[in-house]
Amino acid sequence: MIWRSMGESILLSLFLFGTVVYVLNYYGYIRPFTDWKEGITISLLLIGIVAVLGGAYGYWSSSRTKRRLEMLQDAMLHLEKGNLSKLVPDLGQDEIGRIGEQLGRISTRWEEQVSSLQRLSTNNAELAEKARLSAVVEERQRLARELHDAVSQQLFAISMTATAVGRTLDKDFERAKRQIALIEEMSSVAQSEMRALLLHLRPVHLEGKRLSQGLMDLLQELQAKVPIDIAWDMDDGIRLPKGIEDHLFRIVQEALSNTLRHSKANQMELKLHRPLDSVRLSIRDNGVGFELDETKHASYGIQSMKERVNEIGGSIQFVTAPGKGTRIEIRVPILTEEGGETSDGDNQSPIGG
Structure with missing residues (x-):
């Protein structure tokens, strides 16, 4: 980039120098040289000075532009890698400077979006945890209700029937046998209820x-x-x-x-x-x-x-x-x-x- 810019500046300088010499000679502001050797020497000296000045300006201008572009590229690389803390420096008021300002606004907008996504992710994780805890509490409450409504009632009925058997065993043996059969049936039902409830105590997910x-x-x-x-x-x-x-x-x-x-x-x-x-x-x-x-x-x-x-x-x-x-x-x-x-x-x- 630098060499190309220097070459372009030298050519432009020589073109402008030639144009100025032509105009001055056309209007008679330049006297002819009396000695051709003197003319060649002075002409080469002026061309050399113009070429050096043009090259120097091209080098200075291209170096400044290259440095600003490198700063812009460095900021873009940091942005590409997700390093949003890297600020885009002030690159002037020209086109490169305006690109730098736009990149800075993009970086700020990106940082806001990432921050929003992270807050959303945190909120989702908290909601998921609350939902899990709520599901656990709800499942415990449901199991507690079913234990009370089904198993505990069966056990209470078994206890009452067993007490009745003790009272009627000597008085009415046939009735006592029917009560014992009822106890067996209620025990079987309670056992089935307990097995069903234990089945629900397995993990909700497949782990x-x-x-x-x-x-x-x-x-x-x-x-x-x-x-x-x-x-x-x-x-x-x-x-x-x-x-x-x-x-x-x-x-x-x-x-x-x-x-x-x-x-x-x-x-x-x-x-x-x-x-x-x-x-x-x-x-x-x-x-x-x-x-x-x-x-x-x-x-x-x-x-x-x-x-x-x-x-x-x-x-x-x-x-x-x-x-x-x-x-x-x-x-x-x-x-x-x-x-x-x-x-x-x-x-x-x-x-x-």
Whole structure:
């Protein structure tokens, strides 16, 4: 840049010098040289002086411009690296100076945007933490209500019936036998309620596990604690967005809890597959079934499952009737490949069936 500027300045200086000499000679202000040697010497001397002055000016001007451009480039590099504390210096009042002022305004605007994004990120983290704590408190309150409404009432009834057995055992043996049978039935119901509540005490999220692995662990744990045959058929390679996996996991928890509480089933089957652009979840038991009416929606957790399916844009269908068992069919469309590629192989692991 410097050499080019010096060359341009020298050429411009020589051009202006030649123009001035021509004009002065044209109007007779320059006398002819008496000696050609003297003329050549003076001409070369003047040309040399003009060339040196032009080169010096070109060097000074280009050095000043280069220094200002380097300062501007340095500020841009710091801005590119995210160092917003680097201030753009005053570069004068010309075009370079105005570019520097614009860059300074861009830097200030960028710093404001970054500060706003960081505040937003902090607020989101705080809201997420509050939502998590709120969910924990709400879940504890719900479990406390269910313990009071279901298990504690069953235990109180068992206690009262046991007291009555002690009083009637000698007087009416047949009545005492019926009371003992009632105690056994109430104990079984209370045990089912406790198992269902313990199922809800599992983590709300999958804790880094894949959905298939989390469901498999859940089913194996349930099968070890409850006298029920459980079979599952799942695509082990399914990868889904985290939000969808968490909702499906909670839906399965809710369905299993309802089965333990209400269905009196001794067989259960779960299927999880991903055909093309959707994921399909099927849960079936051979229990007593129920009537699909508004009164049953709350007691069987149907509304809760519907809300979760709606939140992930899916559809849910209940197929049931008294004495015919219950089947829940869920389909969720997958619009992105965020969850990864689908595995072609199935991992079929029936247990106890």
